[in-house]
Amino acid sequence: MGVGIEVVSLNAWYGTNHTLQDIHLNIPANHATALIGPSGCGKSTFVRCLNRMHETNPIARVTGTVRIGDLDIYKDAKPVEIRRRVGMVFQRPNPFPTMSIYDNVAAGLKLNGYSNRRALDEIVERSLKNSALWDEVKDDLKKKSGASLSGGQQQRLCIARALAVDPEVLLMDEPASALDPVSTSKIEDLIFQLKSQYTIVIVTHNMQQAARVAEKTGFFLNGRMVEFDLTHKIFTNPSDKRTEDYITGRFG
Amino acid sequence: MIANVPEIRISQAQPQPELGSPEGPRPADPALAEVSAVRSFLLSRGNSAIADRGFQWLMVLCALSIFGIVVLIAVELVLRSQLAWSKFGFGFFFSAFIDPATRLPMYWDPVNGHFSALPFLYGTLVSSFLALLMAVPLAIGVAVFLTEMCPRVLRGPLAFLTELLAAIPSVIYGLWAVFVLVPLLREHVNPLLIRLLGWTSLFNDDNPTGLGFLAAGVILAIMILPIISSLTREVMTAVPHSQREAVLALGATRWEMIRMGVLRNARIGIVGAVILGLGRALGETMAVTMVIGNSPEIHRSMLANGSSMASVIANEFAEASSDLHTSALMELGLALFVVTIIVNALARVLVWAVTRGAPAQVH
Numbered sequence: 001m002g003v004g005i006e007v008v009s010l011n012a013w014y015g016t017n018h019t020l021q022d023i024h025l026n027i028p029a030n031h032a033t034a035l036i037g038p039s040g041c042g043k044s045t046f047v048r049c050l051n052r053m054h055e056t057n058p059i060a061r062v063t064g065t066v067r068i069g070d071l072d073i074y075k076d077a078k079p080v081e082i083r084r085r086v087g088m089v090f091q092r093p094n095p096f097p098t099m100s101i102y103d104n105v106a107a108g109l110k111l112n113g114y115s116n117r118r119a120l121d122e123i124v125e126r127s128l129k130n131s132a133l134w135d136e137v138k139d140d141l142k143k144k145s146g147a148s149l150s151g152g153q154q155q156r157l158c159i160a161r162a163l164a165v166d167p168e169v170l171l172m173d174e175p176a177s178a179l180d181p182v183s184t185s186k187i188e189d190l191i192f193q194l195k196s197q198y199t200i201v202i203v204t205h206n207m208q209q210a211a212r213v214a215e216k217t218g219f220f221l222n223g224r225m226v227e228f229d230l231t232h233k234i235f236t237n238p239s240d241k242r243t244e245d246y247i248t249g250r251f252g
Numbered sequence: 253m254i255a256n257v258p259e260i261r262i263s264q265a266q267p268q269p270e271l272g273s274p275e276g277p278r279p280a281d282p283a284l285a286e287v288s289a290v291r292s293f294l295l296s297r298g299n300s301a302i303a304d305r306g307f308q309w310l311m312v313l314c315a316l317s318i319f320g321i322v323v324l325i326a327v328e329l330v331l332r333s334q335l336a337w338s339k340f341g342f343g344f345f346f347s348a349f350i351d352p353a354t355r356l357p358m359y360w361d362p363v364n365g366h367f368s369a370l371p372f373l374y375g376t377l378v379s380s381f382l383a384l385l386m387a388v389p390l391a392i393g394v395a396v397f398l399t400e401m402c403p404r405v406l407r408g409p410l411a412f413l414t415e416l417l418a419a420i421p422s423v424i425y426g427l428w429a430v431f432v433l434v435p436l437l438r439e440h441v442n443p444l445l446i447r448l449l450g451w452t453s454l455f456n457d458d459n460p461t462g463l464g465f466l467a468a469g470v471i472l473a474i475m476i477l478p479i480i481s482s483l484t485r486e487v488m489t490a491v492p493h494s495q496r497e498a499v500l501a502l503g504a505t506r507w508e509m510i511r512m513g514v515l516r517n518a519r520i521g522i523v524g525a526v527i528l529g530l531g532r533a534l535g536e537t538m539a540v541t542m543v544i545g546n547s548p549e550i551h552r553s554m555l556a557n558g559s560s561m562a563s564v565i566a567n568e569f570a571e572a573s574s575d576l577h578t579s580a581l582m583e584l585g586l587a588l589f590v591v592t593i594i595v596n597a598l599a600r601v602l603v604w605a606v607t608r609g610a611p612a613q614v615h
Contacts, residue, residue: 056500058404094494098516108502111512158498165502212297 002190002199003069003168004029005050010064012045013052019045021223023064027216032191032200034210034231038251041204046220047171050201051086052079065103068169070117084112087162087198091174095146095161101128101137104146104157109163131160132190152183159190163198170194172202176209190212207247211235219243267506325589333583335576336367345581360548360564362573367580371548371585375465375558376588379540380533382469382554383476388472388526391480392515398481398511399488407484413487418478426542429471434543440463443556456553463545466554471539476529483528487521487606488514517606524602533593535588537562561588 005027012020020042027033035043045207048054049062049103052073073082095104103110105124114120125139128134137144155175160215162170172191191200193211204210210217211231218228219240227234227243238244240243245251287295307418336344349366359368398411442462445455491514499513515522545557546567559567561584572578 021386051501053497053501063290080503080505082503083501088501090494090497090501092494094492094498096495096498096512096516098519107499107512111499111504111508161498161502 002197004199005169005201006065006067007050007244008065008067010046010049010066011062011194012042012049012106013061014045014057015059019223020035020049023225025225025228027199029199030196030226031216032195034214034216034217035201035203035208035220036205036210036217036246039205041220042223043218043220044173046156047088047201047203049171050169050171051083052103053083053088081190084108084165084239085167086169086171087165087167088171089155089158089162089173089175090215092178093151093158095149095154095157097145097147100142101144101146101149102141105164107119112165124160126162127160128157130163130190130194131156132186133160150183150230152179152186155179155183155187156190163194166197166222169199169201173202173235174205184209207235219246221246224231258554259370261389306349312413326586329582329586329589332428333579333586335579336583337579339576340367340580341476343368344580345373345587359550362568362577363578365574369561369575369580369584372559372561372564372584373587374550375468375544375560376534376562378465378558379472379544379560380530380552382465383472384526384530385532386473387477387480387529391477391525391529392484392522394481395484395488396510396515398504399485400514405454411482412425414478415482416478417474418482422475422538423542424469425471425475426539429467429539429543434467437467442466445555453552454554456555457530458551458553459545459556461545461557463543463557465544465551465558468540468544468558468560469554471543472533472536475539476532476538479532480525480529481530483525483603484518484522487518487525487603490521490607492518521603521606524599524604524606526599527602528599531599534595535592537566541566561585 005025007023007025007027008024010020010025011018023046035046036045045054050066050068050073052062054060054062056079060190062074064074068082068086071077071082071085096107099107099199102115102124105127106120109123125134125138128137133153136153137149137157146154149157155178159170159175178189188209191202194214202210202214214231216229217231217234219226219234219238219242221242227238227240229239233239234243235247239245291584344367348359348368348370349361350356351358358364358366358370382383394414398414399406402410404455432522438461442455442457446457449455449458495517496509499509504512540560541563544560544563546563547561548559548564549557551558565581565585567589568577569581572581
């Protein structure tokens with residue numbers, strides 16, 4: 001089961017560039033939450049703060065509080081522990097090219113020393129089924145490399161890899177922006193199914209996508225969160241003029 | 253050596269577009285109606301077809317000269333080694349002459365005309381292998397530190413220094429080895445090795461000089477360190493950042509990230525870098541000649557005197573006593589030439605497989 005995320009006055013910098021300014025947000029458990037906004041508005045930086053990936057860049061800095069469930073991730077835990085509980089799917093599919101499909105999915109568990117072969121087989125199968133890839137790859141799990149799949153399959157493989165460690169939260173940073181329409185709709189169907197079990201935060205450029213998959217949507221602009229509300233409300237009756245301008249295509 | 257001769261095709265000069273459009277508005281000023289100085293100058297120039305053709309051939313010649321030099325070296329080595337080849341055949345590389353009186357193998361006896369490449373093959377392989385054993389872990393460590401851990405300010409200077417090691421002439425390495433390394437081995441390292449590992453018979457105290465396979469291996473290790481570490485660094489840098497992030501996002505520590513996200517993806521290129529280092533070690537002459545001990549013998553002990561293919565050529569060529577002796581040295585040279593070219597070609601292909609773009613894919 002997923003857990004909720006509570007963000008209190010989060011600030012982030014790249015060097016001297018103040019990319020996130022005073023973000024307050026409550027992300028509900030077991031729902032999909034979409035973050036929209038023009039390029040460079042800070043939405044990717046925001047999700048990278050939720051699993052402390054932001055600070056892997058040596059010039060990056062973060063202040064504020066992020067609570068995932070009842071864990072204050074910047075105070076009570078090391079990045080390594082948090083990333084085991086918060087899975088992430090990136091914009092471009094990044095499977096491990098030198099590993100088989102099976103090893104790709106099992107990578108997170110093997111990394112942490114999980115070696116029960118039978119349990120591993122089950123987890124790999126379940127994760128691939130959950131990411132709707134099982135039927136396409138079940139015959140050559142250990143024969144084919146992760147890089148031999150198509151782009152859409154690779155992205156679903158990356159989702160399976162993230163699901164295999166059974167995270168409480170799944171962060172998706174524009175997971176479909178590098179994919180064709182058919183693969184995109186498969187990913188969206190997948191998000192729809194997964195959100196009953198996981199808390200999903202999805203960054204997207206595509207407003208229709210946000211409307212299709214998310215219960216709640218946040219609009220980011222210039223490092224600030226302008227509006228956060230039910231998706232339905234954001235797209236039909238936004239309370240902020242800037243949100244309205246953005247969703248009606250007047251800028252961005 | 254495969255010289256890559258680019259196929260140069262220079263298209264025939266295109267017909268020049270008409271200067272000044274006929275439909276264009278007529279200039280009001282009658283002076284401008286005349287052909288301007290710039291136009292008449294440009295019109296007076298030919299299409300330079302002959303000069304261009306000449307340039308083309310000159311460049312082709314430059315490219316072919318590389319290929320020509322390699323072929324000439326090979327031809328010369330083959331021709332000059334004919335005498336030894338006809339006398340010993342393949343046995344040159346495999347067999348030894350057994351002295352009927354002492355019943356001991358005689359490998360290299362210029363006085364009686366017995367020549368066998370065995371001790372030199374052995375010396376070259378053993379010293380190169382020892383060098384790899386020491387240099388590879390160190391070089392990979394240097395590369396990992398420089399690409400993944402080093403503070404940005406230190407990265408440039410450190411990388412520069414490592415690569416500067418490659419620029420030192422090998423005779424300087426040899427001198428340093430003779431005056432610093434060999435005494436150090438003789439006084440401190442060798443006695444320790446004999447005491448701790450003497451039972452393996454890989455280290456025994458027959459040779460009190462400090463020269464030998466181990467000294468050659470150590471100096472070779474230092475000499476091939478820069479090439480291996482700089483190429484390893486290059487292939488590690490070519491691993492996309494997204495691979496590192498993928499591993500980190502699964503909850504990996506820094507070491508796990510380097511192992512799974514970087515080294516694993518770069519491994520084919522790292523193998524290439526190691527093989528390139530091997531190529532250097534096989535052919536290295538001066539420093540090895542100064543410390544290997546120069547006796548054409550095969551010993552199990554790493555502390556014994558030996559000789560390598562390159563060192564025996566350097567030592568004996570000037571004073572070769574007979575045509576057969578010269579020819580035998582030439583045949584050694586030919587073998588070294590072929591082996592190093594194959595090893596280097598293989599290494600380059602492997603490095604290229606990783607650095608040309610995406611990490612090498614395994615299907």
